[in-house]
Amino acid sequence: MSRQQSERQASPPVRFGGTQAAGFAPWPRLRGRHHPSTNPHLPGVQSLRSVAVVIDGRGARPSGRHAVFRLGVSSVRVCADRTRLPYTGRGERVTRKWHLVLWLSSALVAAFAVPAVAVDMGIMTGSEKGTYYQFGLNMQRLVKQRDIDLSVYTSKGSVDNIYAVYQRPKTQLGIVQSDVLAFVARVQTDPVLKRVARKIRMVFPLYNEEIHILGRKGITDFDGLTDRRVAIGREGSGTYLTARLLFRVSDVRPKEMVLIDTDEALAELEAGPIHAMFYVVGYPVKLFTNNVTEADGLTLIPIFNKSITEFYPVAQMPAKTYAWQANPVDTVAVKSVLVSYDFRRLDCDSVGRFAQIVSANLDWLKKNGHPKWQAVDFDFSLKGWEQYDCVRRYVQRTGRALAATRRPSENPVMDAIKEILGN
Numbered sequence: 293m294s295r296q297q298s299e300r301q302a303s304p305p306v307r308f309g310g311t312q313a314a315g316f317a318p319w320p321r322l323r324g325r326h327h328p329s330t331n332p333h334l335p336g337v338q339s340l341r342s343v344a345v346v347i348d349g350r351g352a353r354p355s356g357r358h359a360v361f362r363l364g365v366s367s368v369r370v371c372a373d374r375t376r377l378p379y380t381g382r383g384e385r386v387t388r389k390w391h392l393v394l395w396l397s398s399a400l401v402a403a404f405a406v407p408a409v410a411v412d413m414g415i416m417t418g419s420e421k422g423t424y425y426q427f428g429l430n431m432q433r434l435v436k437q438r439d440i441d442l443s444v445y446t447s448k449g450s451v452d453n454i455y456a457v458y459q460r461p462k463t464q465l466g467i468v469q470s471d472v473l474a475f476v477a478r479v480q481t482d483p484v485l486k487r488v489a490r491k492i493r494m495v496f497p498l499y500n501e502e503i504h505i506l507g508r509k510g511i512t513d514f515d516g517l518t519d520r521r522v523a524i525g526r527e528g529s530g531t532y533l534t535a536r537l538l539f540r541v542s543d544v545r546p547k548e549m550v551l552i553d554t555d556e557a558l559a560e561l562e563a564g565p566i567h568a569m570f571y572v573v574g575y576p577v578k579l580f581t582n583n584v585t586e587a588d589g590l591t592l593i594p595i596f597n598k599s600i601t602e603f604y605p606v607a608q609m610p611a612k613t614y615a616w617q618a619n620p621v622d623t624v625a626v627k628s629v630l631v632s633y634d635f636r637r638l639d640c641d642s643v644g645r646f647a648q649i650v651s652a653n654l655d656w657l658k659k660n661g662h663p664k665w666q667a668v669d670f671d672f673s674l675k676g677w678e679q680y681d682c683v684r685r686y687v688q689r690t691g692r693a694l695a696a697t698r699r700p701s702e703n704p705v706m707d708a709i710k711e712i713l714g715n
């Protein structure tokens with residue numbers, strides 16, 4: 293056996309990271325005609341020193357007996373026991389060259405064939421029968437297709453949502469009412485609210501939420517709630533705060549403000565212990581669609597009080613919004629707002645990317661989501677609020693960035709609100 297044949301048989305397999313690459317057999321011994329190459333365009337690969345590649349715009353030049361190719365996320369290291377490969381003729385040289393090319397191609401595919409890691413995010417919404425929760429589920433379905441795992445959390449409502457976005461882990465987003473947001477931002481006398489306000493940022497304005505007041509048919513307008521027992525929602529809900537504010541600005545004083553959630557309030561209203569209930573939610577709401585009939589003797593109470601309409605935008609619920617509602621009902625509304633914590637690092641990009649996906653797919657949400665998506669206007673200018681800069685950087689690419697307009701307790705935000713409004 294010649295020295296050349298002996299060296300060829302002893303040639304080591306190609307190795308990846310110091311060990312033989314999985315799924316790759318040692319190079320076979322090749323046979324070919326032994327004559328020097330005269331084609332300048334197909335030189336024999338006689339030395340690993342001669343190998344140079346450019347991957348993704350970056351070159352890597354081998355050194356010594358190792359050729360290292362930087363991939364950005366990993367490295368492929370081709371090792372050989374000798375610097376020079378044996379000269380065995382043009383056919384073998386060309387064949388070995390293509391074996392090297394094919395092996396490197398396979399290694400690159402393996403290096404880049406890593407599944408994308410999904411981003412975990414969380415959003416605070418409301419009750420399962422409310423519009424916030426349905427919006428959360430719609431967005432969850434949308435971004436799931438784009439490697440974002442969005443957890444949709446139920447809650448008592450806007451006040452809880454603001455505080456959860458401020459302090460709860462893995463909860464980057466929340467949906468809140470604009471009047472709750474404004475209240476937190478504008479009260480400068482309470483240190484808790486000031487700290488929270490500094491860290492809450494607007495992602496998008498969403499839609500108007502009409503103030504539903506469902507009551508007995510004998511009550512003809514908002515002023516008729518005087519000396520009545522009225523359910524205003526649980527502490528922590530946006531409904532609770534809005535009802536308190538409406539009674540404050542109108543100077544209407546009910547006999548009792550009953551702190552129960554909407555499901556319980558409807559049962560109490562139908563049974564008789566209370567006279568009316570508040571629910572701030574975008575129409576149509578499932579609770580009233582599925583659980584109220586004309587036989588219940590209930591009606592939506594209109595709001596005409598000028599002290600209220602001076603501060604809240606007027607709205608109207610069309611006739612037959614609910615099957616038992618014969619006529620249109622005048623009321624007022626608040627704007628729902630998607631908010632985020634003021635992140636400065638990784639979650640800044642996560643929120644920005646989330647906003648970009650939602651913004652670019654608004655038409656899909658209108659077609660496949662809750663009916664209230666039809667009323668969403670991401671370009672609405674919410675007075676006193678500037679869009680989160682992490683969001684602007686991303687949504688500017690789709691043309692939807694908004695111009696700038698400018699203690700030991702379960703929920704200290706709720707404590708501050710109660711202290712300011714009075715118990």
